Amino acid sequence: MGTVAKYRLALAAAVLLLSVLGWLFINPAAPSYPPYVSFSPQPTGLKAVATLLGEKRSGVKEWRQPWRFLPSGSGQLLIVVEPLQVTDIEREDILRWVESGNDLVVFEKNPTGWEEADLSAVSAGEAGDEAKKERPIYTSIPGQSGTGLVHAHKRLDDTPGMEKLLSDDLGIIAGRTQVGAGTVTLFLVPEWLTNEQVMNHSHFELIWPYLQGDWSVIWLDEYHHGYRQQPGMLAVYPGWLVAALAQLGLVLLFWLWRKGKRFGPVYTLREWTVRRGDETLLAVASWYERRRLTLDALKIREAYLRQVMQERWGLHTRASSAEIAAAARARWSEAEAAALISLLDRIERAKAEGRCSLKQLVAESRMLDDMTERVEKE
Numbered sequence: 001m002g003t004v005a006k007y008r009l010a011l012a013a014a015v016l017l018l019s020v021l022g023w024l025f026i027n028p029a030a031p032s033y034p035p036y037v038s039f040s041p042q043p044t045g046l047k048a049v050a051t052l053l054g055e056k057r058s059g060v061k062e063w064r065q066p067w068r069f070l071p072s073g074s075g076q077l078l079i080v081v082e083p084l085q086v087t088d089i090e091r092e093d094i095l096r097w098v099e100s101g102n103d104l105v106v107f108e109k110n111p112t113g114w115e116e117a118d119l120s121a122v123s124a125g126e127a128g129d130e131a132k133k134e135r136p137i138y139t140s141i142p143g144q145s146g147t148g149l150v151h152a153h154k155r156l157d158d159t160p161g162m163e164k165l166l167s168d169d170l171g172i173i174a175g176r177t178q179v180g181a182g183t184v185t186l187f188l189v190p191e192w193l194t195n196e197q198v199m200n201h202s203h204f205e206l207i208w209p210y211l212q213g214d215w216s217v218i219w220l221d222e223y224h225h226g227y228r229q230q231p232g233m234l235a236v237y238p239g240w241l242v243a244a245l246a247q248l249g250l251v252l253l254f255w256l257w258r259k260g261k262r263f264g265p266v267y268t269l270r271e272w273t274v275r276r277g278d279e280t281l282l283a284v285a286s287w288y289e290r291r292r293l294t295l296d297a298l299k300i301r302e303a304y305l306r307q308v309m310q311e312r313w314g315l316h317t318r319a320s321s322a323e324i325a326a327a328a329r330a331r332w333s334e335a336e337a338a339a340l341i342s343l344l345d346r347i348e349r350a351k352a353e354g355r356c357s358l359k360q361l362v363a364e365s366r367m368l369d370d371m372t373e374r375v376e377k378e
């Protein structure tokens with residue numbers, strides 16, 4: 001009984017040690033995200049608001065490319081929360097996009113560079129904790145107000161072309177201006193959208209009405225939070241050119257298919273890799289023709305026929321015409337034997353004369369091919 005108890009105690013200790021080691025070395029740490037990231041579940045993230053937007057409507061997407069690549073057209077919304085390192089050129093790009101009939105909503109505590117859109121921030125007149133305390137918030141929606149914790153030390157300048165959306169006793173904390181056919185809205189309270197603050201005070205009730213609209217798509221900017229997707233190689237070309245080249249490529253493929261071009265490996269027939277189809281022998285034959293060595297070529301053809309006769313009939317390569325005739329008559333018909341003897345006699349006369357025309361070489365070569373094939377079949 002004592003042995004069983006010791007065994008159980010040792011097993012429990014081993015399991016406990018394994019659990020502790022696993023917790024220390026294997027337990028993965030939670031991923032860390034920068035502040036104001038739409039998919040971050042951390043207190044400074046915006047996952048709660050982004051999830052609610054996705055549930056209430058379709059077409060809520062992240063944007064991870066430079067603003068100049070935003071889709072053309074109208075009826076779109078881009079939400080930017082505390083962007084990092086926005087250049088003047090990027091602001092010019094986004095304002096041109098807004099002018100074509102799109103909307104831009106920016107949440108930024110200390111905004112700079114939006115003066116071209118008639119949105120600029122000035123000092124609120126208070127500093128320290130007094131500027132960050134909970135205040136009553138007034139809205140542009142009749143009958144709606146609330147309270148909020150405003151951390152910004154600045155307020156928007158009351159320009160003639162700006163529509164006041166949210167304000168407190170220190171000034172305007174949200175405003176909207178018309179830019180071309182679209183609008184630019186600036187909020188000085190980005191912390192109201194965070195998971196930690198969105199349900200505190202009246203933050204959600206004050207912000208949510210201004211995120212409602214008849215937009216075809218809502219883009220959540222993540223490019224200026226460090227999450228970037230570089231555009232493809234074709235992005236530098238206009239869309240019409242890419243479409244035209246794609247159609248031209250399809251037409252070219254169809255034309256090649258119609259012409260019967262081969263796609264894939266070419267399987268060479270065996271007869272083109274052996275004696276009669278070998279490219280080296282064809283090149284040698286061409287050389288014989290250019291050098292007018294027709295008689296030598298005829299002798300080589302005859303020598304090959306005699307070699308085949310030696311292999312099939314047992315005749316010596318220097319057998320006389322009478323010996324070849326006797327062997328042929330024993331195996332072939334009289335007409336076939338006579339044709340073979342006549343061929344050999346013509347070759348002997350050509351050798352005796354010491355010349356052979358190209359026309360004669362072609363004719364005799366065809367006869368030699370037929371005779372060689374006839375002997376090889378035996």
